[in-house]
Amino acid sequence: MPLLQVKNMTHYFAGLRAVHNYNLTIEPGEVHGLIGPNGAGKTTIFNLITGVYRPTEGEITLEGKSLIGLFPHEIASMGLGRTFQNMKLWRHMTVLEHVKMAHYSELTYGLVGAFFGTAKRYKEEEEIEQHSYELLRLLGIENIADQNVLNLPYGVQRKVEMARALAIRPRILFLDEPTVGMTPEELKEMMDVFRKVHEEFGLAIFLIEHRMKVVMELCEQIQTLNFGEVIAEGTPEEIQNNPKVIEAYLGKEEVE
Amino acid sequence: MKERKNKRFSRIREMFSGIPALGWLVGALVAVIIEYYFGNSLADFLHMDRLPVLFGVVVILKRPLDIPGAFVYVMLIYAIPIAVVARLTSRLMNRIAGFFDRLPLWVSAIVHLILLYYVLSVWTDLSDYRLLILKLSLIAIMVTLSLNVINGYMGEFSCSHPGFMALGAYVSSIFSVGLFVNDRILGHALLGVVPAWVGQLVFPIGLLLGGAIAAIGALIVAIPSFRTRGDYLAIISLAFMFIVKSLFDNLGFLGGARGLGSQPDWATLPTIFIWAVLCIWTINNFVESTMGKALNAVRDEESAAESMTVNTRKTKMIAFMFGAFWAGIAGGLFAHVLRYVNPGTFGLRKLAEVLAMVYFGGLNSVIGSIVGAVGFNLLSEMLRPLEIIKWIIIPTLLILVMIFRPTGLIAFKHFDVREILKPKLKAKERM
Numbered sequence: 285m286p287l288l289q290v291k292n293m294t295h296y297f298a299g300l301r302a303v304h305n306y307n308l309t310i311e312p313g314e315v316h317g318l319i320g321p322n323g324a325g326k327t328t329i330f331n332l333i334t335g336v337y338r339p340t341e342g343e344i345t346l347e348g349k350s351l352i353g354l355f356p357h358e359i360a361s362m363g364l365g366r367t368f369q370n371m372k373l374w375r376h377m378t379v380l381e382h383v384k385m386a387h388y389s390e391l392t393y394g395l396v397g398a399f400f401g402t403a404k405r406y407k408e409e410e411e412i413e414q415h416s417y418e419l420l421r422l423l424g425i426e427n428i429a430d431q432n433v434l435n436l437p438y439g440v441q442r443k444v445e446m447a448r449a450l451a452i453r454p455r456i457l458f459l460d461e462p463t464v465g466m467t468p469e470e471l472k473e474m475m476d477v478f479r480k481v482h483e484e485f486g487l488a489i490f491l492i493e494h495r496m497k498v499v500m501e502l503c504e505q506i507q508t509l510n511f512g513e514v515i516a517e518g519t520p521e522e523i524q525n526n527p528k529v530i531e532a533y534l535g536k537e538e539v540e
Numbered sequence: 541m542k543e544r545k546n547k548r549f550s551r552i553r554e555m556f557s558g559i560p561a562l563g564w565l566v567g568a569l570v571a572v573i574i575e576y577y578f579g580n581s582l583a584d585f586l587h588m589d590r591l592p593v594l595f596g597v598v599v600i601l602k603r604p605l606d607i608p609g610a611f612v613y614v615m616l617i618y619a620i621p622i623a624v625v626a627r628l629t630s631r632l633m634n635r636i637a638g639f640f641d642r643l644p645l646w647v648s649a650i651v652h653l654i655l656l657y658y659v660l661s662v663w664t665d666l667s668d669y670r671l672l673i674l675k676l677s678l679i680a681i682m683v684t685l686s687l688n689v690i691n692g693y694m695g696e697f698s699c700s701h702p703g704f705m706a707l708g709a710y711v712s713s714i715f716s717v718g719l720f721v722n723d724r725i726l727g728h729a730l731l732g733v734v735p736a737w738v739g740q741l742v743f744p745i746g747l748l749l750g751g752a753i754a755a756i757g758a759l760i761v762a763i764p765s766f767r768t769r770g771d772y773l774a775i776i777s778l779a780f781m782f783i784v785k786s787l788f789d790n791l792g793f794l795g796g797a798r799g800l801g802s803q804p805d806w807a808t809l810p811t812i813f814i815w816a817v818l819c820i821w822t823i824n825n826f827v828e829s830t831m832g833k834a835l836n837a838v839r840d841e842e843s844a845a846e847s848m849t850v851n852t853r854k855t856k857m858i859a860f861m862f863g864a865f866w867a868g869i870a871g872g873l874f875a876h877v878l879r880y881v882n883p884g885t886f887g888l889r890k891l892a893e894v895l896a897m898v899y900f901g902g903l904n905s906v907i908g909s910i911v912g913a914v915g916f917n918l919l920s921e922m923l924r925p926l927e928i929i930k931w932i933i934i935p936t937l938l939i940l941v942m943i944f945r946p947t948g949l950i951a952f953k954h955f956d957v958r959e960i961l962k963p964k965l966k967a968k969e970r971m
Contacts, residue, residue, distance in 0.1 A: 334847060355853075356846035365847075372844035374837050376904065376952060384830050385837050389849035391830060395858065398831040399822040409830060452849050 285348055287312045287488050288333070288364075288456055293342030295332055295512075302328045303512045306342070310456060315482065315489045317499045319523075320509035321532055326492045327369060329509070330458050334366055335359040346456075361389035365454030369461045369492075371445050373433045379444050380429040383416035384409075386451035419447045422484065423477060439470035446477060456488040457481070463498055471498070478502060500524065508532065559626045560964045562640075563633035565655045567626035572662040575617045579666060586612060593667050594922050601925040637963040648961050657813055664809065673921050675809060675877045678816040679870045680913035684897040685823050685906060686866035691895075692903035692951075693827055694859045695839030696769065700761050700777035701867050701894050703784035706886035707757050708750035708868025709875035710788060713800050715746035716876070723802050725795045736806070743806040747815070747872040754868025755861040757784070762860035766853050769842075781891065788883040799882025807876035815873060819866050824906045824955050826862065835859050836904070896934075900941055902948030906955035912948065 290308040294301070303325050310316050318326050332339045335356040344351040351359050360366075374382060390412060397405035420426040423443045428436065433444055442462065449457060462478075463471050475498065481487055493499045499506060500520040508516040508523060510532040516523055523529055575591070583591040586609035592599045595618065596610030626633075640648035664671040683705065690698045717723050719731045720739065734742070761777045768776070789797045826832040834855045837845035846852050875881040893916075901912015919937075923930040941949060 336843065336846075355851075356843075357849050357851050360847050361849040368844060368847075372841040374840035374844065376836055376840055377833065381830075381833055385833060385845075385850065386848040388830065388834060388851070393829075393831075395831075398826045398829045399862075401825045401829075405829060412830065448848060 286310060287314075287347060288490070289343075289345045290333060291343040293329075293332060293339045293344065295328065295337060295339045295341075301512055303332065303339075306512075306514060308507070310488050310490060312455070313482075313486045313488055314505065315491065315503050317503035317506040317520075318490065318492050318509060319494070319496075319499055319506060319529075324509040324532075325512040326509055327460060328512075330366065330460055330490075330492065333359075334364060334458065357389070360452055363453065363455040364458065365449040365452050365456070366458035367445050367449050367460060367462055369464065371441055373441060373445060373448075375434050376432070378430050378432055379420065379425065379436075379447075380413070380416055382433060382444055382448045383419055383451045384412050386448045387412035387415065389452070416447075416451060419450050422450075422480065423447050439466060439473065442466070442470070442474060443477065446481070450481060450485070454485075454487065456490060459489060459491045459493075461492050461494060463493065463495055471495075475501070496524075555627065556623070558634065558964050559630045560633050560637040561652060561961050562637045562655070563626045563630050564622070565652060565659060566629060566633065567622035567624075568659045569655060569662070570625045571618050571621040572659055574621055576662050576665060579617060582613060582616065583609075588613070591666065593669055594673070594918065597922040598925055601923070634963040637961065641958070641962050645958055645961075649957055652961055653817060657810070660813070661809055671809065672877070673917065675807065675812050676874075677914050677917040678812045679874050679877065680897060680917050681910050682816055682819045682866055682870035682873075683894055684901060684913040685819060685909040686863040686870070687894055687898050688901075688903065688905070688909045689823060689827070689835070689863040689866075690859055691898055692905070692909075693832070693839070694835040694856070696765060696856075696859075697771075697774040698761060698777045698860070698863075699774055699891055699895075700758070700780040700784075701863075702886035702890040703781040704754040704758060704864040704867035705871030705874065705890070706784050706788060706883065707754040707864075708747070708871030709881045709886070710750075710794065710800070710871075711753045711868070712746040712750035712872030713803055713875045713881055714794070715749055716743070716804055716806065717800065717802060721802055721804055725793070725800055736804075739804055739806045740808075740811065743811065743876075747869050750872040751865040751868035754871070755865040758860040758864030759857070762857045765856050765860065781886070785883050785886055788886075795882070797883060799880060799884075801880040803876045803879045803881070805876070805879065807873050812873055812877070815869060819869070820906060820910070820955075823862075823866065824957075827906070828954070831855075831858075896938055899948050900938055902945075902951035902953070905948070905951050905953045907953055908948055908950035911950055915949075 286309045288308065288310040290306060293303060293306040295303040306329060308316070318329065320326055328337070331337050333344055333351070335351060335354055335358070338353065346359070346362055346364060349362070351362075374385070377385070391408055393402060393405040393408050396402060397408075417426055417429070420429055423446060425440060425443050425447065428440065433441060436444065446462075463474050466474060478489065482489060489502075491499065491503060503520060506518065506520055506523045507514050508526070508529045515528045515532060516526040518526070579591045588599065588606055588609050592610050592613055596614045599606045599610045640651065660674060664674050683701065687698070687701045690696055714726070718726045720729050720734050720742070722729050722733065757780075761773075761780050764776050765773050788794060794800050827835070834845065834850045837848070837850055838852050838855050842852055897912045897916045898909065900916055901910070902908025919934060920930070923933060926933065945951070
């Protein structure tokens, strides 16, 4: 059974067709890329699958269970983690608090524990703190656990976001342009991080990316999107040489 | 010149840097005991009509001729005894505080609270006016803190707090007056008039009922908050406040706009003190837990919170209902302190006052709320002799705070009880 399957998904924003007849199959541990020009509907597809929007038509299943109509937090706790194009870190919280927060669905101490500080609460908080530190160590940022995220350099903020997404114990990770605005060194580090989490957890990754280098190096399967429709699908080599893709990105070959 | 002043100032700071909270409390206890026995005769000796109630500020503003007297009084009764006792006992108190530091936190917290209670109760024994101010300040702390949960920690601008207070005040009043008082409006006492100690036993039930009804009322604001934020939610919550107010205005059997009186005198200082401590304790517990920090996540980036498995609807409902619950309790206590309640109290004026205390003290901060509520209340009482000018000074202060500290005096700070109570090293030793 595929890990994530999307069948014939279509979405309209008040009459405007944003996504048309979109299909996707991701097997466990697969790295899948989604590319396309600005405004092609890539982030919309992310938001549809993660439950931010509800698709007008179509089916989405994660390990055979339908995701249609579920809240984003329910979908997330089923094992679908994501990062955002603009990170969306919580500006008043420390690094450790970020990663702990993503364990929210694991907490069982309830309101009584929260209000009266029961022993169970401190035990559970301790457990999620341990797990958070493990993730921070994995990404090499455990030394800044107590710092506020706003004071950190961009590349480190990206790592914090990654640690936060990993804290929900995902089986598939959606990355929305994770390397945008990075320096070459930061980019190299980030690529290592992707490989590391991919190997460590056997994670499937679904990646939106504009840097062809990243996409071509990491992905096993790539889809190209234009005006909400998939215009090409295949391995990196196939995509690179596909005339439709070149046309979507560069325009028709009239100059030559 | 300035340097010399700075030096002198830092020497004073150095002198008092090694004193733990326990030392200050003991110093304050000595001071209030001295005042209890010698306050009146000292005031006589200094040719004042009666002892200065609020640290001499009111006296100074009323009769400028008493300025030297008030100064001597404050120095002799408060400043010198507190400073001397705190300084002389600092070594002993540090040792005791160190002993407490090794025990579970609650032991030390309870000892400090008992001491604080004694200080307050001796201080208020001398004057009913002080007692009233203290009671209202404690209630203001509860209201401010509970509004901070919604406006500060969750970042929604809610204007419905006077409405929640009104619900709590009326429900607990109906409980106490309807069941235990023979009253003109609510008629014969259904359970008969009871002695005070029975009253103290049943009073929590009435308060909890009021809090629960306020929490249920909060759903009316919480549910729209799933889909709307910011200005629109502020309007909805404002509407809620007016709905509650006009509801009580029009309920004839509760006295309508003339209000409901003759509540039994159950809101004594220990009762209010215990409820205020409970309020601070549970709210601080809540906002320090990961579940409570979900409020901050919802405030800073709601969509990221959702994607990190945070149940945002539940979080919003908890924040509104929890905040409203404590506002309801505070409202119930408020009605029983004044022993009268009318709908007019819970209008725009109350709203402005509560919001001012929250934003003055500091968003997202328990200690800020305490400072905001007590500071605002004391200031507003101390400046009373200035009459209309008071309403120029206080808003000006608020504007200044907003200019220099846009999120309030003490915003975004953890309320770490252990840190406050632990033994203190001298500034020199710390280096």
